[in-house]
Amino acid sequence: MNVMRHTIAREISISGIALHAGVTVTMTLSPAPAGQGVMFVRGDLGATQIPARYDLVGETRLGTVIQKDGASVGVIEHLMAAVAGAALDDLTVTLDGPEPPILDGDALSYLTLIQKAGLKSQGVPRHAIEILKPVSVTQKDATASLSPASGTVYEFEIEFAAAAIGRQSFALDFSPESFAQAIAPARTFGFVKELEGLRAMNLAHGATLENTLALDDSGVVNKGLMRFPDEFVRHKILDAIGDMALAGAPILGRFRGLRSGHATNNALLRALFADSSAFRLVPLS
Ligand SMILES: [Zn+2]
CATH class of the missing domain: 3.30.230.20 (lpxc deacetylase, domain 1)
Known part of the structure; x- marks a missing residue:
């Protein structure tokens, strides 16, 4: 780093x-x-x-x-x-x-x-935010936590009813190299049956079969676009890394996400910064 x-x-x-x-x-x-x-x-x-x-x-x-x-x-x-x-x-x-x-x-x-x-x-x-004690947030069936660790680790588990996703888990020992290889290529995904409703809410107007893995009842519509068999959980880690970057400095600690999304990720950072005994700023070495 x-x-x-x-x-x-x-x-x-x-x-x-x-x-x-x-x-x-x-x-x-x-x-x-x-x-x-x-x-x-x-x-x-x-x-x-x-x-x-x-x-x-x-x-x-x-x-x-x-x-x-x-x-x-x-x-x-x-x-x-x-x-x-x-x-x-x-x-x-x-x-x-x-x-x-x-x-x-x-x-x-x-x-x-x-x-x-x-x-x-x-x-x-460069300074990092070192996690000193566990901080956890649960919202409905989603949980996200940060806990002390020697480096930066992301662990994520998802479970979707859609058979093409099902249950997937992934752990990343974060570094610029591991991120570039294992996480950065993972694409966003969405469900075809939700698209009409999203567009009615003025969302997803730019979602195409070139930029989004699209799922319907039969599986991934644009399978040829897939880069990993477990691309969905890798993308959830990508999202979590992006959300944690809003802390304003790299985090030294272990992030764990269970079905977590942007709302829970953001609530986790708010909980972390609300407790000044849970972290400290340290120079990176
Ligand atoms: Zn995303």
């Missing part, structure tokens, strides 16, 4: 469709000053700035949405996962629409973009 804070070496842009809004959005990643963290900028809304922080999360129904001063950015979790996976600390993300483009529905699309821009050391030490 990098022991110095990093930003990107040069500005880079990409355009694509927004998963929920269905509009084309251009996203520009720019170098940022040391200590800024990740800052979203709505270029189409008077350059309103929204820091990528857990306490600015509003909506979590189908993607993590941050909001400030009447402006919001949705579905930030895949980009945030790539930022965490790249060990990138300071970054400005300017958008001319309500969400980053969904690209391939994974984090690899963003990671590739970050790698193209290159990383640049800020010459300032």
Whole structure:
């Protein structure tokens, strides 16, 4: 893991469709000053700035949405996962629409973009949030917890009635390398029977068979798109890594998720930061 804070070496842009809004959005990643963290900028809304922080999360129904001063950015979790996976600390993300483009529905699309821009050391030490005692949140049948560990570990278990998913579990010893190989390529997924209802709620207008693994009663409709047999649980870890990145620093500890989603992940960070005896900031070594 990098022991110095990093930003990107040069500005880079990409355009694509927004998963929920269905509009084309251009996203520009720019170098940022040391200590800024990740800052979203709505270029189409008077350059309103929204820091990528857990306490600015509003909506979590189908993607993590941050909001400030009447402006919001949705579905930030895949980009945030790539930022965490790249060990990138300071970054400005300017958008001319309500969400980053969904690209391939994974984090690899963003990671590739970050790698193209290159990383640049800020010459300032990087700090991590060390978990000192277990913190756990349960909401209905979902549980998420953080507990002390020597490194950063993500463990996840899901159980879906759909036979194509069923019960899946995965454990990741987190590093930039393991993230890039085992997690970043895992695509988002959705159920065909829910699509009409989602669109009626003005969601998923940009979901296509090219960016989302689509499930119906017979299984995965676009099986040819699959990159792992257990891609679904890997994507849930991707989402969790993106959601935990809203802590504002890398986490040293063990994340465990059982059917957890964005709402429970966010509640976990709020519970963690509500208890100052549960964590401390330590320089990475
Ligand atoms: Zn996702």
